[in-house]
Amino acid sequence: MMFDFSDLPVVDCHAHPFMPSREKKVYGRRYILSSDRFMKVPEEDVRNTLAYRMILIELARLLHLDPTSSDEEIIKTRNELAAKDYKAYVEMLFHDANIVSYLNETGFPIQGARLRADESAAFESATENIDVREIIRCEMTCNHIVADADHRLSFPEFMDLYRSNIASRIKNGNVIALKTVIGYFSGLEILDPDEGEAASSFDEHYYASEKNLPMSRIRAAQKPFRDYMVHECVRLCDEFGIPLQIHTGAGDPPSCDLRLMHPGLLYEFLNREDTGRIRIALLHGGYPFAEEMCFMVNGYANVVTDVSSMTADDSIAVERVFPVLLEKVPLTKIMYGSDGAGDVDPIWFAAVNFKKVMARVFSNLVDRDVITHAYGEKAARMILSENAKRFYGL
């Protein structure tokens, strides 16, 4: 092997909180997206994804176990270690992968119960010695403002609360970006509704009496409000000089409708003067639409992408998809991320495995006279940490 990037420092530019109470009860269950709501996913399927096979091999190495140990033995050793001292376990993983900064999108989970105070505290204590920065999720902030209000909010009242909530968190905390997951709810074709349309859509979304509407009706009713809020994010990003992250590509079902997740749907949104003035990260390499992503990033000076999600969850995909992104994306505009959440192990695994993948990919590029060895060394540092430091102002 021509390169070894295992010691290089890593900025994880998009991930979420993790804590023991949000770990999947069955190890590796996160690698299967299906819920159990209509038919239970067999454990046999969980044990037979490549993502599961890969992380167990890496765990055996980390825990000094024989790689031929049984799945149960590796998981048991891991669980005992994490239960004994969770913080020490987290620090061992971050040290092994040399993750130096963690850009934490706090809007987790997208579905299910909101994090309790003790769960947030568990995350904070486990990461006490790690450089953690916050990314604020627009949609979760909206939901919390409405849920926490002691009366029915008018739209102007809501907007005042929203702006002051975000502004005070930026001023008082370590917020480095805003984020939207609008694709999950009404798709990435973000239009430009006026305030009146947004106000009635807001009422319909949060206070409608009829709840059992078909999904298509719900999405259509929410859309003007959701689109309006993303434009509000653009205004706030401009005001505070921070970037906007936009989820693109695959996500958790049943909310995620892949037909609405193509990066190319952002055409009208990106072709505006106001969006063109702020820095925008289209997340997850757009996977499974990476070729489309190449042209969105290459075509707009203010747009970058990352490899998060596929690194943690999609087994060998990153080995195939990362080179696709390299076909057209300047290497200054692609960064490493994991998109891990709940379970800490995939956050560590994603970084360790991506370093090996990048070493193989770059070795191949050197063999083909695409890059020199010296450029490969430099580009690895850019992608693992330096691009993120510059883009997010760390």
Ligand SMILES: [Zn+2]
């Ligand atoms: Zn995420």
